[in-house]
Amino acid sequence: MSEIKEYCDTLAESILDQMWDFSLKIHAKPELAFHEHYAKKEQVALLEEEGFEIDQDITELDTAFVAKCGSGSPKIGIISEYDALPNLGHGCGHNLICASAVGTAIVLKKVLEKYHLDGTVYLFGTPAEEDGGGKIIMLKNHYFDDIDSVVFMHPTSDLTRLAGACLSSKQITIKYEGKSAHAGSHPDDGVNALSASNLFCVGTGLLRQHFKSDARFSCIITNGGQETGLIPCESEIKCSLACFNFSYLEELERRIVACAKGCGDALGCKTHVEVKDGYQGRVPNTILSEVCRKELEAIGEPLLDGMPIDYGGEDLGNVSRHIPICNPYVTIFPDYKISNHTEQFRELACSDAGKRCILVTMKSLSRTVVQLLSDPSIIDEAKQELKTRIDDELKAVTSK
Numbered sequence: 001m002s003e004i005k006e007y008c009d010t011l012a013e014s015i016l017d018q019m020w021d022f023s024l025k026i027h028a029k030p031e032l033a034f035h036e037h038y039a040k041k042e043q044v045a046l047l048e049e050e051g052f053e054i055d056q057d058i059t060e061l062d063t064a065f066v067a068k069c070g071s072g073s074p075k076i077g078i079i080s081e082y083d084a085l086p087n088l089g090h091g092c093g094h095n096l097i098c099a100s101a102v103g104t105a106i107v108l109k110k111v112l113e114k115y116h117l118d119g120t121v122y123l124f125g126t127p128a129e130e131d132g133g134g135k136i137i138m139l140k141n142h143y144f145d146d147i148d149s150v151v152f153m154h155p156t157s158d159l160t161r162l163a164g165a166c167l168s169s170k171q172i173t174i175k176y177e178g179k180s181a182h183a184g185s186h187p188d189d190g191v192n193a194l195s196a197s198n199l200f201c202v203g204t205g206l207l208r209q210h211f212k213s214d215a216r217f218s219c220i221i222t223n224g225g226q227e228t229g230l231i232p233c234e235s236e237i238k239c240s241l242a243c244f245n246f247s248y249l250e251e252l253e254r255r256i257v258a259c260a261k262g263c264g265d266a267l268g269c270k271t272h273v274e275v276k277d278g279y280q281g282r283v284p285n286t287i288l289s290e291v292c293r294k295e296l297e298a299i300g301e302p303l304l305d306g307m308p309i310d311y312g313g314e315d316l317g318n319v320s321r322h323i324p325i326c327n328p329y330v331t332i333f334p335d336y337k338i339s340n341h342t343e344q345f346r347e348l349a350c351s352d353a354g355k356r357c358i359l360v361t362m363k364s365l366s367r368t369v370v371q372l373l374s375d376p377s378i379i380d381e382a383k384q385e386l387k388t389r390i391d392d393e394l395k396a397v398t399s400k
């Protein structure tokens with residue numbers, strides 16, 4: 001086993017320069033969600049050259065693809081992301097994600113062939129992580145159905161870590177419909193829709209006292225009338241709601257919607273509510289994460305203890321509720337925590353620290369996958385842990 005893992009390291013080092021150049025090309029040409037045509041083309045070209053079987057015709061997603069190598073079980077997925085941010089380019093470092101994902105897949109193909117290991121390795125090219133959730137569309141269209149485990153690296157700051165839970169979220173839009181009237185001469189004829197929005201802000205402010213401490217709620221009034229001389233006949237509020245427990249999020253949604261309707265009724269307005277699901281919170285998997293932790297330690301990567309939670313969200317969260325995931329965050333700035341989605345993070349993503357991140361990722365993820373292929377009982381344990389976590393999450397709310 002150690003010979004195979006050392007071979008992973010050797011292969012990773014041998015393709016590092018190529019993967020680094022590739023990541024710089026992606027960094028220099030940022031593309032927004034659902035428009036990542038260049039990034040898809042470049043990844044597919046590299047994978048074709050290496051002899052992967054590639055499906056480029058993905059339902060509903062022009063810029064997605066699935067590449068595979070090997071055969072039989074277990075079936076392990078590596079996730080690639082490659083979309084950028086408006087006005088900021090690769091401020092989330094997705095150029096490093098796709099380069100290290102492609103690199104890891106190339107390493108594993110050579111390892112499977114040389115050592116005749118059973119198992120299929122898939123590389124999922126998943127667009128629109130920043131806005132839209134390509135993985136959710138691929139889940140819905142059954143692309144992940146047979147996959148036994150998923151590995152995915154995201155760049156980060158502070159020390160490298162194995163990701164814990166993150167937030168589930170929903171977006172709620174509330175529109176109030178009242179009746180316009182002259183504010184000075186005939187206010188008695190009007191029904192003020194902005195007043196309902198104001199009452200909603202007060203009502204949810206009071207309601208928040210009863211939320212669990214991890215819940216996040218924010219709202220802005222996006223339409224509050226047109227001119228001061230008229231009673232506003234329409235108003236609109238956009239809200240964002242998030243917490244760790246997905247079932248609890250649904251309970252919070254019910255309370256917010258009830259508050260919205262009550263405020264509309266109180267002011268005599270009609271209330272229209274639209275709720276959109278955001279990303280579901282990540283369900284971490286300690287079984288797979290411990291496998292990856294050992295490999296990161298074996299290659300000398302300094303690590304944070306445990307599996308720290310974070311207050312972000314990602315569409316891998318939806319995948320993590322169906323398939324056990326291994327989600328290392330590999331550092332590109334170890335000194336202290338800085339935010340991604342910033343210019344500083346974007347510049348780090350094309351610095352030497354980014355090159356190091358690609359190498360650490362290719363080594364640790366390929367070693368992790370080799371371990372899973374050699375001992376599929378780990379995957380069975382990981383699946384059991386996932387089931388228990390989802391059951392416990394449901395219980396935590398229904399037992400209240």
Ligand SMILES: [Zn+2]
Pocket residue numbers: 092130340341
């Ligand atoms: Zn991001």
Ligand SMILES: [Zn+2]
Pocket residue numbers: 092093094129154
């Ligand atoms: Zn990101």
